Amino acid sequence: MNADLLYHVLLALAVVVVFGHVLGRLMALIGQPPVIGEVLSGILLGPSLVGRLLPGSETYLFPESVRPVLSVLAQLGVALYMFVVGLEFDAASLRQRAAPFVFTALASIAVPFALGSGLSHLIYQDYSAPPVRLLAFALFMGVATSITAFPVLARILTDRGLAKTDLGVAALTCAAVNDVAAWCLLAVAVGVARTTMSTALQATLMTLGFIAFMFIVVGPVAARFAHRRQDPDQLSSDTITWTLVAMLASAVAAEVIGIHAIFGAFLFGAILPPESAIARHLALHRTPVVTLLLLPAFFALTGLRTEIGLLSGSRDWTVCLLVIVIATAGKFGGTAVAARLAGMPWRFAGELGALMNTRGLMELVVLNVGLDLGVISPRLFTMMVIMAIATTAMTAPLLDLLRARDR
Secondary structure (H helix, E strand, O other): OOHHHHHHHHHHHHHHHHHHHHHHHHHHHOOOOHHHHHHHHHHHHOOOOHHHHOHHHHHHHOOOOOHHHHHHHHHHHHHHHHHHHHHOOOHHHHHHOHHHHHHHHHHHHHHHHHHHHHHHHHHHHHHEOOOOOHHHHHHHHHHHHHOOOHHHHHHHHHHOOOOOOHHHHHHHHHHHHHHHHHHHHHHHHHHHHHOOHHHHHHHHHHHHHHHHHHHHHHHHHHHHHHOOOOOHHHOOHHHHHHHHHHHHHHHHHHHHOOOOHHHHHHHHHHHOOOOOHHHHHOOHHHOHHHHHHHHHHHHHHHHHHOOHHHOOOHHHHHHHHHHHHHHHHHHHHHHHHHHHHOOOOHHHHHHHHHHHOOOHHHHHHHHHHHHHOOOEOHHHHHHHHHHHHHHHHHHHHHHHHHHHHHO
16 A cells, blocks of 8 residues: 555545544434434535535545545444444343244334335336346345344433333344344345355355354354453453454355355354453443444445435435335334234334334445445435435434323
8 A cells, every 4th residue: 555545545534533423423412323423424525515515625535546445444344343233142131031022023124124125126127236136136125124223222222221121121132133133134135146046045045054053053162262251351362362363254254155244243243142251342332443443434435325416306305205114114113013912012112113213334234235236226325325314313303202202
């Protein structure tokens, strides 16, 4: 890397980090998750605003030579972030709370998945990226409309003092089940998108085999290794090094068998005991290099790919609104109805539905995977980014409204 390229990479990162931090703080002041400000910072610095008003500034900040480097940093940041998110997944806790929450969680992904897949048949001709097959397009649309952002949801609950309440426990449990199911579906969708119809079944079976191997074979070994030290402050550098090496190996294995590397990173985090010292040492609040430096590169890359000007006519904006309505109705409605059928009160079910409608960063990960694989077009990518911001932004006000009526 020459000195000029290094200068531009560091400058771009510095601008994105500062701008995202400032917008994130502003969002927090008005009761919104900071991630909304971080996503908006990437969009505003890209072609949607700065590129339109000051095209020379965007070209200077993000020249073409810098974008491949930003892409590598973004992929590394997301893989590390998904590994840490996986550390929050507690399979033992889910088994203890099983029936009503698992039923609600599966319904909260099945209903929006079905609606999103149905919508894909209506917009396939105009908004897919040729020559993608309808099956792959439908799978991605289903996953993109059914995802829940576990870390953003956890942050909302913590900020409002709800994490330890019945609502908080229900929401986090449902979101954990939802995330695992969604990432499994995403892995299948990636496998289908990367293969022909004749090998799609093989890719699906390999994905399921990989998941089973990680939980049944690797899981017990990783658990014994993780429990060798109980104090996070006394972990040796060797323990952390070998944990990260194993995570990278899992990510490489996922990429080799035809699914995305981020799924392998997430899966390795999920098999480690969440109460272990290594999991507590690598918790989200203790990994600022990932959350404050590498993730902004991902937001910048997303912003550079999001161009509001691509939505030029009334039909585009109608489809965009339809995407938001279907995603919200599927997630909020599917969760609320399933929770009520599981015996929860209507008000509680509605609050749970509002929380599960949070998408945030997880949605952006799915969308970037779809765009990288050529499954969705840049126009649809922009629509789905708008949907992710809208559904995440409506979570807090809707929850406040429901809780105020309850009081």
